Amino acid sequence: MIRVACRQLAPRLGDLPANRELTASAIGAAAAGGADVVVLPELATSGYVFESREEAAAVAVTPSHPLFEEWASAAGRAVVVGGFCERGEDGRLYNSAAVVDRGGVRVVYRKTHLWDGEKLLFTPGDRPPPVVPTAAGPVGVLICYDLEFPEMTRTLALAGAHLVAAPVNWPLVDRPEGERPPEVVIAMAAARVNRMVIACCDRSGTERGQEWTAGTTIVGADGWVLAEGAHATADVDLDHAASKALNPRNDLFRDRRPSLYTTLHR
Amino acid sequence: MIRVACRQLAPRLGDLPANRELTASAIGAAAAGGADVVVLPELATSGYVFESREEAAAVAVTPSHPLFEEWASAAGRAVVVGGFCERGEDGRLYNSAAVVDRGGVRVVYRKTHLWDGEKLLFTPGDRPPPVVPTAAGPVGVLICYDLEFPEMTRTLALAGAHLVAAPVNWPLVDRPEGERPPEVVIAMAAARVNRMVIACCDRSGTERGQEWTAGTTIVGADGWVLAEGAHATADVDLDHAASKALNPRNDLFRDRRPSLYTTLHR
Structure with missing residues (x-):
């Protein structure tokens, strides 16, 4: 069994020092609660609703930035997956997620499907999503x-992910009364169709009038919701995800018929 | 707007004459209710829980069987998608669905992903699922x-389906209280991710101790349930599915990144 913990939080737009403290503190609290894997929101170090590329660039960091050492230190033996605003060696900006453990930054993934205004700020990644061998098993x-x-979820499953950690910022959308957010249904x-755990860590707060779903949810490998809410935590048996x-x-x-x-790839 | 109507029913195992009458009558009732598309369950003409290939073969028919003329006649101006036990020109048995309109059998699709004991009876189809131009629009x-x-759903969407008609026989499985059947969540x-309507027509009754979900559900192109139950009927605007x-x-x-x-195809 491993313990997966999401830490929904509200980054302060454009305030890197405040967000360093906020994220490291959230990681530390989750680790103290016994988490093996900690998931943070998308763009957790920067906030989301930038009005210009320059504004985003001002809080963009490279994977060698000391904030990731703070994450690693706060995590102890846990693995952290969290979103950040990345400045590439090419000077471009990416909407990225880092996988960090006590060894430091293991992998950086650059979001490949950009949403709305992100297309004006960020360059889409050109590499498939990674599956990272970690102390808690293979994490996509x-x-x-x-x-x-x-x-994308199928690609990760076929590549061996037993758990998908997904930093998200879900803008609030209409849904029928009594229904879960559409992203959770997805x-x-x-x-379920891939038999893998999916942990979605959303954000809270509002930013320049943008409301968020605050829909953090951990879904088990049989497709049922195991935990939801700001500190959603679930103990999962990833061995179950190893057999299909x-x-x-x-x-x-x-049973697939490739x-x-x-x-699909044309 | 078009009216989609499912007709959940309980075929009588191995009794082709009874099932001809049952299915034609169900189609007639749906057509009288103004249906443009009528969906029947999987293996509606034969029942499901065969104990041998011989038993299935005894109720297998070809697409030239007169029962499909009865379907066409009962349908009037509607299009019917219903499951049947097919005997191929090669003598093999297929778990098939026919698309029938006043012009007769338009297309036969042979199930490509076989479930459990079906593998002992049926040969899997070797052709992709069809999208059939009909008076009600492109139906997958x-x-x-x-x-x-x-x-499979993505393939149909990319091929232009605005509505997917899915004859099903969902064996009852455990689910947490208050949850929909897992097949409905899927x-x-x-x-939603393909923006198309999906109409799943399940069956009712029990057969040799097998219980069914009786989970007939019509899902709208935004992913929300429009209608459920034995006579689930929904008026849908397929133009919405034309734009993504x-x-x-x-x-x-x-936004796809093929x-x-x-x-996925390896």
Whole structure:
């Protein structure tokens, strides 16, 4: 069993020092609670609603920035997956997520499906989402809108992810009364058809009038919600995600018919 | 607007004459209710829980069987999508669905992802699911377990389906209290990420001790349930499914990154 903990928080727009403190403190609290994996929101170090590229650039950091050492230190033996505003070696800005453990920054993933105004600020990543071997097992990473492409969750599952950690900033959208946020329904389906845990860490607060869903949710490998809310925490058996067998004759992966799926990569 | 009507029913196992009457009558009732598209369950003409291939073969029919003329006649101006046990020209058995309108059998789709004991009876289809131009717009067809492969719903959406008609027989499985059947959650997500209507027509009754979910559900193109129950009927605007734009900068299809999805067809 491993303990997955999301820490929904409200970054302060453009205030890197405040967000360093806020994120390191959230990681420390989750680690103190026994978390093996800590998930933070998208763009947790910077905030989201930038009015210009310059504004975003002012809080962009590289993976060698000391804030990640603070994350590693706060995490102890845990693995952290959190979003940040990245300045690339090419000077471009990326909406990225770092996987950090006591060894430092293990991997940086750059969001490949950009949402709305992000397209004016960020360059989309050009590499598939990573699956990172960690002390807590193989962890895949997606960022927010990436999750709405079933190709992405499937790609991570086929690459061996047992847990997907997804930093998100879900803008609040209408939904029928009594329904979960649509992004959660999508995560539930993706978890079940791939038999993997999906932990979505959303943000709270408002920024320049933008309201957020604050819909942090951890979905189990059978597709049911295990925990939700600002400090959503769940103990999960990732061994269950290692087998895709449904019964002696059916297996979620072996039953696939890749020769029929040829239009998906065109 | 078009009216989509599912007709959940309980076929009588192995009794083709009874099921001909049952299905034609259900189609007639839906057509009388103004349906433009009528969806029937999987294997509606035969029942499901066969104990041998011989038993299934005894109720297998070809697409030239007169029962489809009865369907066409009962349908009037409607289009029917219903499951049947097919005997191929090769003598093999297929778990198939026919798309029938006043012109007769338009297309037969053979289920490509077989569930459990079906593997002992049926040969899996080797062709992708079809999108059939009909008086009610482009209709895609899947059968039951096919739906659990997001590649299949995506393939139909990319091929232009605005509505997916899915004959199903959902064996009853455990689910947490208050939750919808897992297959419905999967259909909701598939409808939303592809912006298309998905109409799942389940069956009722029990057969040799097998209980069914009786979970017939029509999901709208935004992913929310429009109608459920034995005679689920919904009026849907398929023009909404024609555009995949989410806002001026995002489009469910144009935002795809096919060059990153290359592992899906291997």
